Amino acid sequence: MSEKSNRPEAGEGTGHLEDIPTKQNNDDWKNRAPYRSIDKNEKFYKRHTAHCHCGRIKYWLSREKPLAAKFCHCIDCAPFQWAAIFHKEDLHFENGAEGLAFYHAPTKGTHYELPVKVSCSYCHAPIMDEGRNMVLMFPGIIKFNTPEDKKAFDPQCHIFYSQRVVDLPDGKPKWVGLDNGSELMKDVQPHEAETVVGERKIEITDK
Ligand SMILES: [Zn+2]
Numbered sequence: 001m002s003e004k005s006n007r008p009e010a011g012e013g014t015g016h017l018e019d020i021p022t023k024q025n026n027d028d029w030k031n032r033a034p035y036r037s038i039d040k041n042e043k044f045y046k047r048h049t050a051h052c053h054c055g056r057i058k059y060w061l062s063r064e065k066p067l068a069a070k071f072c073h074c075i076d077c078a079p080f081q082w083a084a085i086f087h088k089e090d091l092h093f094e095n096g097a098e099g100l101a102f103y104h105a106p107t108k109g110t111h112y113e114l115p116v117k118v119s120c121s122y123c124h125a126p127i128m129d130e131g132r133n134m135v136l137m138f139p140g141i142i143k144f145n146t147p148e149d150k151k152a153f154d155p156q157c158h159i160f161y162s163q164r165v166v167d168l169p170d171g172k173p174k175w176v177g178l179d180n181g182s183e184l185m186k187d188v189q190p191h192e193a194e195t196v197v198g199e200r201k202i203e204i205t206d207k
């Protein structure tokens with residue numbers, strides 16, 4: 001875990017996934033997961049289905065449970081974002097990269113370069129952040145079949161909690177930056193909370 005991810009600067013791109021930016025000089029990425037088209041003979045197990053707001057973007061997840069699920073409180077996700085981590089191979093877009101919009105925060109570019117923010121180019125619903133090795137999905141658009149399916153996406157912790165604009169005293173672990181790569185913070189109860197926007201109250205607890 002890198003230490004530099006603990007305190008991202010505003011506008012720098014927070015590097016949720018601790019990625020080293022890489023140059024992409026061609027369209028090879030369209031043939032890789034999660035954008036590659038699945039051959040008719042190749043079975044992709046469609047465990048979960050998701051649609052963006054306008055319905056133009058549809059994707060499936062083959063994995064029942066994310067590798068991890070978190071609430072992210074970083075500046076980019078403000079006030080906070082529910083996020084679930086998957087391998088790229090766990091994800092398949094119905095129409096590949098078609099209809100997707102890309103934003104590369106480090107250069108403020110609207111091209112495909114990792115790490116990249118991916119949204120629907122029409123309704124602008126956030127779909128995911130794609131890192132070099134993993135994707136961080138926003139599961140709010142998944143159509144869960146059962147309450148148990150949704151439960152598998154329950155966040156285990158809060159990350160970048162030092163940057164929060166709202167307190168969520170739910171008893172779950174709260175990390176200053178990335179989980180396990182930073183320090184834990186005290187879970188402040190609502191009556192004790194004195195958070196002033198712009199002035200970050202940091203309370204570090206012993207591990
Ligand atoms: Zn859309």
Ligand SMILES: [Zn+2]
Nearest residue numbers: 072073074077
């Ligand atoms: Zn975030």
